[in-house]
Amino acid sequence: MACTSWLHLHSPSLTRVFVPILHHPTALSTAFLHRLNRFTSPARFISSLNQTNPQLTPVHAQAKRGFLSKDDEVASMEDLRFDSPLKIVEYPDPILRKRNKRIDTFDENLKKLVDEMFDVMYKTDGIGLSAPQVGVNVQLMVFNAVGERGEGQEIVLVNPRVNKYSKKTVLFNEGCLSFPRIYADVERPESIKIDARDVNGARFTVNLSGLPARIFQHEFDHLQGILFFDRMTDEVLDSIRTQLEALEKKYEDMTGLPSPEKVETRKRKKAAAGFGKS
Template identity: 65%
Template sequence: MAARIQVSPALFSCTSILPSISRHVRRRNRSIHRLFSNESPPCGSASSSFFVQAQRGFSFQEENFASSADLCVDAPLKIIKYPDPRLRAKNKRVNSFDDNLKKVVDEMFDVITDGIGLSAPQVGMNIQLMVFNPAGERGEGEEVVLVNPVVHKSSKKSLLYNEGCLSFPGIYADVVRPASVKIDARDVSGARFRLNLSGLPARVFQHEFDHLKGILFFDRMGEDVLYGIMSELKVLEKKYEDLTGQPSPENIDNHTQRQQFAGLART
C-alpha cells in the first residue's frame, strides 16, 4: 500500500538385503526428512531441484504450498505494475521458514520506499506473505511480517480512506473497509500469533490481504470513484502493452466489480 502522507519416521523406515537398495533408501529418507523439516536447499542448487521433485511425489496437497523455487529471490526485487497477471494469480501458502524466506522479507522491506505495506505478489512472488511498517521508514517504527494470514474477525463499523498502491503509481482513490480486524498468522520464524488491528494498521493489512487473494484496490471502489481513475488505469494498461508487446490481460472498460460490499475476502 502506498503512503500518501508431523509425519511418523516409521512410515519411511525400511530395510533390504540388497546393499544398493539399502543405500538408496537411506538417501531417500534423508531427503524426506528435509521435506518435513524447516530446512531448504540453497536457491538454484542441484539439491533444490531434487527437493521440488520429491515434494511432487506425495499425495497430500503440496501444490497449495510454496516450493523452494517459489522462495528463491533475485535481488533487488522490483514492484510489478497493474495489469501484470501475477497480481491476479493464486498465491501459495508458505511452510518453509528458513533463510530463503528471511531473505525475501528483508528484500521486501528494502523495496518499500514510497509506501507502508507490500505483498509478495507485488514483487512477482506468488506466496502468502506481506510486510508493513506504518512509519514508512526502514529502521523506524515496527516492521510487521505476516505469513499465511487468516482473518479471524472484522468489525461491522466501516471507514472511508484515500488509498494508494505501489502497483498503481500515482493513483489514489477512496475505499471503504472495516475499521478493525482480528487476524491469525505466522511470523518469519513460523511461530503462530494473533493480532488485533485498528486504524491505519488495519487499513494497510486489509489492502495487502486483498493482494494475497488476487483482489486489487479498485475492485473495492464504488462506480463513481472507479470512474474517476479509469483514464489512469487505461494508461497503465497501455504501458503494459508497449512494454511486453502483448495485449493487456485486463481492460478496465470491461471491469466487473468483484466485491459488492466493503468486507474481506475469506476464501
C-alpha cells in the same frame, strides 16, 4: 492508503499508527512480526499494540472462512525463488491476480526475501508491501506504518488469516505501489482480528484497528488476488478510469502483449466491504 503507494507517514512511533488518517502517497502491504535480531517477537509486538491502544475497537462480524485451508497449495522452493533487486509489479500484470501459495518453510531464504521486501518498500516510499507485488506468489506481507528505515516497527506476516472484522466501516483515500500515482476512496472495516505466523513460523493472534487494520486489509487483498479498485464504487472507479487505461497501454507497449484485463470492459466486481473473493 492501501496498496503499495499509500500514505507516507513520518510519525516518530507506532502510537500514531492508530490514527485513521491517510492521504499522502506511500506503499502498503502488510506483514506482522519482526525478524530475528532487529525484529520484535510476536508477544512483544502484540504487547506494544495493547499499550499504545488498550481499547481496540471490538470486532463483531464473523469473517468468511477458508482463506487458509488444509487444501491450500504449499509453496515449493521454486515458488520462493527471487532475483535481486526486487522490482514492483504494476497493474495489469497477471502476477497480481495469481493464486498465492501457503508458506511452510521458514528458512534463511524467507528471511532474505523479507529483508529485500523492506528494502524496496522504503526505496519506493511505501509503508507496506505484499509478496505478489514483487513477483513472488506466496502468502507474505511486510509493513512499517512509519515508513522510515530505523523508525517505527518492521512487521512481517506469513500466511495471515482473518477471523473477524467490525461491522463499522471507514472510507479512506488509498493508493498502491502497483498503481503509481493513483489514489481513490475505498471502504473497509475499521477493525479486525487476525491469525498469522511470524518469519520463524510461530503462530499468533492480534486485533488491529485504525491505520494498521487498513494497511493489513489492503495487503491481505493482494494475497487474495484482489486489487484496491475492485472495492471501489462505480463513481469512484470512473474517476481513475483514464489512469488505469494508461497503465494498461503501458503494459502493452512494454510487453507487446494485449492487456490481460481492461477496465473499459470490466463490470465492477461486487466486493463488499469485508473479506472474500470479489
